[in-house]
Amino acid sequence: MDSPFEILGVEPDADDAEVDRAYRRRVIEVHPDQGGSAAEFNRVRTAYEQIKAGYSPESTNGEVAANAPESTRVAEDADSEPEADEEEEEEGSRVEYLNYEVLDDHGWDLGDEDLFEKAAEADLAHEDFGVFLAHPNETLLEAAENRGFAWPYACRGGACANCAVAVVEGEMDTPGDHILPSTMLDQDIRLSCMGGPVSDDIKVIFNVKHLPGLDELRLPPYPFEQAHMND
Incomplete structure (x- = not known):
């Protein structure tokens, strides 16, 4: 083998x-x-x-x-952390997230200035809108998964746009050697599998892989669509 x-x-x-x-x-x-x-x-x-x-x-x-399975490894790693580190793990960036798929249902647009205010008043499901803390050295995708969310991804290596997010407020780092063209970076599109928050607060819209310019950069879905295929 x-x-x-x-x-x-x-x-x-x-x-x-x-x-x-x-x-x-x-x-x-x-x-x-x-x-x-x-x-x-x-x-x-x-x-x-x-x-x-x-x-x-x-x-x-x-x-x-x-x-x-990666989810198992993550859980085991979390269980093995000593209790003394719990206070340190509270350090990080506050991430406010919104699922792109709910925008059409409510007549919202990606460019709406008050998009997150509207979302806060819409009684959305926790997996579609909310807040979590991203720890230092976590990518945004890792941070979401470590808090129990199933955000879309395929390759985890920057070779596709399945994990793309739109940064509405705040900053994410952008490691080199990835598939995103400069036009996407200029529109504040980032890959959650490679970058993490570098500002204290950040607002992101995840699941934006079907945006024009990103659709042709996708790979076969895994595992987000699999987890939601029966929804």
Whole structure:
């Protein structure tokens, strides 16, 4: 069986930047729209997640941990945090979020200046509107998932726009080497899988992947649409 490193075509001692570049290249090569298959796409994505989770060819335990579902690894990591760190974990950025899909239902527009005020008065479901605290060193996607939300994503490596968010207020960092064109960055579109809040308060609209200019940058949905396919 090929190791995760062999699947991505990198050496076991490859650094994070090399792994990220290899993943972005491979995930596009095996994309079903490019002649690949869903099985191969998932194989590449799993290999990438295993490496990022600390996979080691010499460590059986490392392999088991890498194969565990990410939600499980997150829960285990959270459970292992000492109680003494709880006060430190309260540091971070206040994130106010809104689901793009509810805008049409209420006749709202992405450019409405009072959009979040309207949302606050609309008695929306908690998964569609609310506030959470993003801790330092968490990406926005990680912060949402660690608070129990299922926000959309596909690659977790900057190779698609499934996880895109619109930043309405505040700032997110923007690491290089991603698929977003400069026109999208100029419109305050960011990738939640790569960037995190850098201001004390931030307002974001998530699930904006169907916006013009982003639609063609998407990959097969995972896992947000799967979780909501029966809604």
